[in-house]
Amino acid sequence: MTDSEEFMYDEAQPQRHRTVMLAAFEGWNDAGQVATGALNHLVSMYGDTSQEVGHICCGTFFDYTTTRPVMVNVQGRRKIMWPEITFTEIQVNPSLTLLVEIGPEPNFKWTEFSQRSLALAEEREVDEVITLGSMFADCVHTRPLPTYFSNSANNTADENSYTGPIGIPSVLNFAAVDNGFTTHSLWVSVPSYAQYIDAQENPLGMLRVIEALGEYLGVELKTGALPVLALKWKTQADMLATVHEDVATYIQNAEKYYDDEQKRQALSPDATLQLISETEKFLRGFNGEDTAEE
Incomplete structure (x- = not known):
């Protein structure tokens, strides 16, 4: 991810309505559940101005032995909840709509899955696609967590360019560019020692994602309790260092x-x-x- 950009927003320019699709997937691309956690946070915080507008739920895309359905209780009755991708539309303000795509990383047919996702994006008149990811890396919680924001249309490679396995966000990025969408990728690094903290989620990373998105989009996105949760997480990290x-x-x-x-x-x-x-x-x-x- 070497094609980094500064977050840029020109307040002097007249604002037009934008619809931006944000996509994050559970699993390999989601260290500390930072990427999906940040988007779930937005869905929760804007619950009064959001609605589900689509789903992808099909055995064609999922291996149920690795991404298993779960049994849940709904109003006193047992129900099977199958793995699915959910699309939620959020009206942030009169000039900004977010289409939030969240769910487990599909196991099969990534190109077909990407086209299904982008077909709904076209239906909802999306202007831009931003995929999110998080990774364990060599950074520390006492300094700003590194973020990487790249223009997916720029495929210029150099000696520092990443080579190796990729996840569905990268495939979706390439497909979005091919389909004519303005497309970006946002990744945040979280400390590798975070894996030893007794917490599945990393609210410090989530807060960094929300702040970075708000900076790029030119809005102050709601953070809710994240600052407090992030402070508690940092305290746990401090305690880890003491022992x-x-x-x-x-x-x-x-x-x-x-x-x-x-x-x-x-x-x-x-x-x-x-x-x-x-x-x-x-x-x-x-x-x-x-x-x-x-």
Whole structure:
């Protein structure tokens, strides 16, 4: 993800109505449930101005032995809830509508699934598609979590470009570009040691996603209780460092390296990306890991 952009919004330009599709999927692309958690948060916060407008629920796309249906109780009766993708339309304000796509990552027929998703986007007159993802990385909770915002139409590759396995967000991005949509990708990194905190969700990462989206869209999205939950999560991370000397040393070294680099570099978008890459290489070396790109 090297094609980074600054979040840009020109308040001097006259506002026109925009419909933006936001998509996030559970599983491999969703470390700490940050991406799907952020979108579920938006659906909850704008419940009075939102409505479900579509679903994708079909065995054609899911392997039920890996993405299993679950039994739930609904008004005193048992019911099977099948894996499905839900589309919810949110009226944020008179000039902005969000079409939120959330669900488990499909197991099969990704190209067909992407076309199904984009067909509904066209039906709802979507102007732009933004896919969201989160990943465990070499960063710390005591510094701003790194975000990567890229224009999916720019396929320029260089020596720092990612190569390796991808998930459904990348496939959906390519399909959206091919279908003529303005398309972006937003990823946030969360500390790798977050896996050892007794919490499935990472509200610190969710808050960062909400803030980044609001900055790009030019609106102040509702954060609700996320700031408080994020503070509690940071407290848990602080406690983890007090009982694990290796984690504490890791955090201290990462903070020093990050702070020193910030002092030396003017943080243009290219410099920021380079700093993130160098920090990750340094921390992998500190952990005794191979610094070769995976």
